[in-house]
Amino acid sequence: MRLFKPRSEFSRNVLTLMTGTTIAQAIPIAISPILARIYTPEDFGVFALFVAIVGSIAVIASGRYEQAIMLPEYDKYAINIFVLSLILIFFTSIVSFLIIFVFKDTILQLLNSNLLGNWIYLVPVTVFFVALFNLLTNYNNRTKHYKDIAKATVIKSLVLTIAQVLIGFLKNGFAGLIAGQILAQLFANLKLAKNVIKDKTLLATISFKNILFLAKKYLNFPKYNMPHALLGNVSSNLPIYILTPFFGSAMVGKYSLAMMIVLAPMSIIATSTAKVYNQKLSELYNKKEETYAFTLNIIKSLLKKILAPFIVFILFAPQIFETVFGEQWVDSGKYIQILSVYLILNLIVSIIAYIPSLLNLQSKALKITIIHFVLLSLALYFASEHYDVYISLVLMCVINSLVLTYNFIWMTDALKAEN
Template sequence: MKYKNYGNLKKRLMINKLKPKSEFNRNILTLMSGTTIAQAIPIAISPILTRIYTPNDFGVLALFLAITSIFASIANGRYELAIMLPKKDEDAINIFALGFIINCFISLLLLILVVIFNNYFTKLLGNNEISFWLYFVPITVFIVGLFNILNYFNTRKKNYKDIKNATILKSIVLAIAQLSLGFIKSGVSGLILGNIISNGFANIKLAKNILKNKRLILKIKLVKIIILAKKYKDFPKYNLISDLSNTLTLQIPFFVIPKVFNITVSGYFFFAQKMISIPSLLIANSISQVFFEKISENNKNNIKNMPIFLNILKKLLMLSLPMSIFIYLFSPTIFEIIFGKEWRISGEISQYLAIIFFFTFIVSTLSITLVSYNKLKFLAIWQYLYLFSSIVFFFLVYYLELEFNIFLEYYVLHQVVLYLIYFFIIFLVVYKMDESIS
């Protein structure tokens, strides 16, 4: 019996040694484990989806997501970022309420505009199939906006297990909806409805943590909301327009590519970008979320952030380089084998995107630093530069009627240059802020 107990004790000690010792690393691992499971599900069903849905369907989905992403990025007036900053939960819940009110207003306004100007928007987008789905834009924006404020509030309370479970639930529902609806009816319906339904289920999971705290909800007061709206006015003043411009920049390809080339090419590009973004969703977002919580805490306690900044940078470099090389070398073959011969084109596009991935994986993860320091002006300057340069770039692509391969080469060059500038701004801010700490 003694030997048996000793053996069990030894096993427990070995398991404990394998567990991350710091709370920071444990939180990253918790979110990463949830995101890994969540992303494993769509990866697993992707070979089926590419045989149920056509590149044209994915092109229409890309257009729908581009529209909703743009408006969802400003759905809460960017006040969701301020939820992390106050010391008191009472202030945080009132900021949450402020974001919710703004979300309701923007979603209602979108509904009115879609009902009145549906035909005009359809002609502007140049795709008749999107006409029906424009009516689903307001509800999608509302659901995504609600998820953003719920996610940040749960991050503030360090409910990382609940965030993990919500992410997994969202992925499961998405898979079930897209597969079942795809078998029932051909076309893009299953892809779009699956996204809407899955986001709704994730919200229900995260909302429970707030709804069960009735005492905190009762502290929501209109006067308090107005005071906090003024206190954190820099978020809508500087970050709203800048983030809108950033999101618009990221979605421009899905508006321009169908016009310069066609909606099918847009579908190939979208699917390639979707697959390339999986490592970021698996790893980078989790690191960024916990990194934000850690540096926000350091700022409150007047602790320097350069050591943890460099530590995260080193980890991101070690992760992004081998992944980028692997994608560049093997993506065409992998896409053809897993998704079918038709999708080798997406694999070839992925080779170009792999170069962009190396830089965006690192810089996007670290960019939350500017929010934590409330250096929104610097963030806005870069985002405006990013938008302006992208508009000029895509205008030239449209005007010169470039071949698709030439377009991809210049697209990579443009993205790399802009993200190198972004990294320099972030590093400079951390360095200057650390210098100010005595």
């Protein structure tokens, strides 16, 4: 058995997170053929829009201060950053509710999705839970509670799928998809929160003075990382925001299911590796040890494991989707074939996305994201207005791939320069 036991601490931590994430991602994938028959492509399209709105707000809800939790040398500063982030998340959720309450009809009209209706009022609640989960995950990552992160991920997946299936049988429409999302986040947060509140001595170090000091010290996170993250999130959801008015919720539903199925196994590797990579990279950087070679070795090792099965899946994607999900989902496989190059590049870059934060290069990252956002917005809008969905996705793939390639080069070059 020792032959199969990872030798390095890094590998063991990755394996711990990957095990939990694998189980968590396997559950919705296994149940997705059932969901595809309970819910229509239109239901998935409306749900995708709801999730996109939530994600765009949740990613900036804490001012991105949760990304700074890994940086301080002492835990007393990390816990104060946690409280600062929590306050901002609560404030953002309240403001979101007020905006939706006042401008609900205008928002639905702009999104061309009256089907969402009063369900849009659940956006602020979901924003709070999603942002809190990200915050708790970062804190547990710092304290190396990898098993708890893995367990919370599994709990979230179990609650999500059970709720979506049961509610889907009881009620028509997309209600079960949204309700499952909220319940899943709630239960996962309860699991992770205990590691924050159990250390009474550490909690005693929380003070307004410390919070204010750290808010100023890490001001670059809301100043640069926050708009960067917002634009990045909106850019990734542009197909949902732009294609919905032109091609309808059903088309977007097929796209969203395709992305869910493909990104699920990819995120098993990306998320688990990135969490431990971030922690290890911070350690190496603080000790002034080699970070460039470490990063390249991680990427090379990853590609050796995933490239072959990914290519096989892409070649037969339409047939796989038609067989597993039904004839109405065959277009989902075609969409994935078009986006294949972008998806593999996105996996690689998502793992090393922490580098700009570590090296204080948020300003450059923001500029690149702005350019990316503008190019992608114009291309998608132009293609959607004048051509079909396939041309739109081809342009999306080309632009995303070029930007991701550039990001990989300049991030790794920045690490090399530091070494």
